[in-house]
Amino acid sequence: MAIWRFEAIGTRWEIESASDLDDASRQAVSAEIERFDREWSRFRDDSGVTRVGREGGSIRSRDAAPMLDAYRDASAATGGAVNPLVGDSLAALGYDAAYTLTAGPPVAAPSDWQRLVRWTAAEATASAPALLDVGALGKGRLVDLVIDVLSRVPGDLVVDAGGDIRARGAGVRIGLEHPYDPTKAIGVVELQDAALCASAVNRRAWGDGLHHVLDARTGVPVRTWAATWAIASDAMRADAVATALFFDGGTELAADWGVEWVRMSTDGRAERSAGCPAELFSVRA
Template structure:
């Protein structure tokens, strides 16, 4: 397998293909990643999200409808714990556009986000300034986009964006990294023609118990679950469920969507969905 490594959207990407990708294919991948980043990154001063957060208005994007439809399902399933207006809460705790990592008091995200943000398939509109954060599923969405860009590339394909990945062709054996010891795995899974996305409180963590997975209703980082993994045909839904699993309602949404999953609690217990193909080394007593 040929491997193309590069950094984008704050993480390292690895794209594995049966044969080396050509210059045109790499250019198309880079163009789609840049487009998505210019539209949805709250860490860029020139992004559409930053503009709407400052002035209100619209974001024209082919990803708007798919992502915000999924956020609506996430928000309803978790009774508001997952909410795209959590951006201000993240910024208050120091995970802001400048990565200050200086925390102030947590704030709750507005629960009426669907009154503040409206959307169609290709556009999201905020009636007043509203800073969106699509971190609950955006990286998975981008993995799907890159996979689609490479749909005509023959042979096996693995698109891996910092551990959120989609596999086409031959099966790939993947370890589920222990959230408290990166040298260990709590289990393994054979992934074939599917996506695997993960989330953990040890990633993007700073300060005293601060990390990027917040309960939008309170603005406070979650404490019960340490890590989650979700397996689905497409990476956006896997990424979304990996976020939802930190909250009540997440397993029920996963069942509705047909997504299999594993999660590990902060006291070391692991559990999984009934049909999950992962082999676990640690289980719930």
């Protein structure tokens, strides 16, 4: 397998293909990542999200409906804990566009986000300035888009964007990294023509108890679960469920969407869905 490694959207990518990707394929991937980042990144001054956060108005994007439809379902399942207007909550704790990493008081996200943000197949519109953050599923969406860009590339293909992975073709064996010791795994899974997305409190963490997985209702980082993994046919839904599993209602969302999962609590217990294909080294049902 040939491997193309590069940095984009603040994470390390690896694309494995049966043979080296040609220049046209690489340029198409880079262009798609740039388009998505320019529309949805809250870390760019020139992005659509940043503009809407300052002024309100619209982001024209074909990603609006798939992502915000998924947010609607995740928000309903978790009682509002998952919310695409959590951007100001993250910024309040220091995870802002400038990466100040200086925490102030927690800020809850607007609970009426579906009144403030409307969307169609072509755009998302905020009736007032509102800082969208699609981190709960946006990276998964982008992995799916990259797989689509490479649909004409023959043979096996694996796209890995910092732990959000989608495989096409032959199965790949993936370790489930222990959230407190990256040299260890709590289990393994064989992934074939599917996506695996993970989330953990040790990633994008700063300060004492501060990390990127917040309860949007309070603006406070979660404390009960340390890591989650979700397996689905597409990476966007796997990514969304990986976030929802930190909250009550996440397992119900996974069942509704047909997503299998594993999660590990902060006291070291592991549990999984009944049909999950992962082999765990320790598990509590």
